[in-house]
Amino acid sequence: xxxxxxxxxxxxxxxxxxxxxxxxxxxxxxxxxxxxxxxxxxxxxxxxxxxxxxxxxxxxxxxxxxxxxxxxxxxxxxxxxxxxxxxxxxxxxxxxxxxxxxxxxxxxxxxxxxxxxxxxxxxxxxxxxxxxxxxxxxxxxxxxxxxxxxxxxxxxxxxxxxxxxxxxxxxx
Amino acid sequence: xxxxxxxxxxxxxxxxxxxxxxxxxxxxxxxxxxxxxxxxxxxxxxxxxxxxxxxxxxxxxxxxxxxxxxxxxxxxxxxxxxxxxxxxxxxxxxxxxxxxxxxxxxxxxxxxxxxxxxxxxxxxxxxxxxxxxxxxxxxxxxxxxx
Numbered sequence: 138x139x140x141x142x143x144x145x146x147x148x149x150x151x152x153x154x155x156x157x158x159x160x161x162x163x164x165x166x167x168x169x170x171x172x173x174x175x176x177x178x179x180x181x182x183x184x185x186x187x188x189x190x191x192x193x194x195x196x197x198x199x200x201x202x203x204x205x206x207x208x209x210x211x212x213x214x215x216x217x218x219x220x221x222x223x224x225x226x227x228x229x230x231x232x233x234x235x236x237x238x239x240x241x242x243x244x245x246x247x248x249x250x251x252x253x254x255x256x257x258x259x260x261x262x263x264x265x266x267x268x269x270x271x272x273x274x275x276x277x278x279x280x281x282x283x284x285x286x287x288x289x290x291x292x293x294x295x296x297x298x299x300x301x302x303x304x305x306x307x308x309x
Numbered sequence: 310x311x312x313x314x315x316x317x318x319x320x321x322x323x324x325x326x327x328x329x330x331x332x333x334x335x336x337x338x339x340x341x342x343x344x345x346x347x348x349x350x351x352x353x354x355x356x357x358x359x360x361x362x363x364x365x366x367x368x369x370x371x372x373x374x375x376x377x378x379x380x381x382x383x384x385x386x387x388x389x390x391x392x393x394x395x396x397x398x399x400x401x402x403x404x405x406x407x408x409x410x411x412x413x414x415x416x417x418x419x420x421x422x423x424x425x426x427x428x429x430x431x432x433x434x435x436x437x438x439x440x441x442x443x444x445x446x447x448x449x450x451x452x453x454x455x
Contacts, residue, residue, distance in 0.1 A: 178359035
């Protein structure tokens, strides 16, 4: 073994080959189990990257993403839609029944919001669909501020509109 | 190989295998949460955190299972050694940058968080087990050949 160059050594070659096989099998299994997640991540379709958690924030402090069907069910049960987009976008057009709470102004508006909306009401934040992180960030902020049931409608305004559901606003 | 060394070899092999099968399986169960934990390290571009979260748990499980079964001990020890080295570098970078997050080593929803420093110390212990397994395996092979 010692009188051969390293890569000619059969033992080393075998070791490297077996190591590669382990890595290849792990990749194949991992990717086939999670291909959708990885694909979504690389095409920007996941909910915004999880923000940095400090030691105080537990994992459960993130809003649950939900789909259109569930949004409709929750609204029927009394949930409140919250538009996380800029106030101008809201005035232009928004989901029927939604109220405006732009992420950029959340600190100023939250005090008034709190007076109107009890902390145990189910809230559904939305913005401009996949790839738009504002609704997720707003959801995190609302959870931090004490709201207990916050969801994020990932499809947001575009999915709602394309489904032919009612829209309100001045720009219509 | 004398009796003590043989016991040490099989002991560290089984223990290592068990740790990594356990660690890998919990992570494989919820890859999205694990991706968030990888993202907390702030080392990789956004989407790559998900790629790591998809594959890493299975590397741990496969290598761990091989160690427990006493098959392909050298390559699986090598894989775990390289992984452990990467974990240690990543944890050190957290300490250097002063980022205090849960290491994401085991349970994603752990009540008690493991700080980077204690995770690094734990990884040093695991590295010792990896080295023991590696060298005892090599010695055993040589003696079997002679």
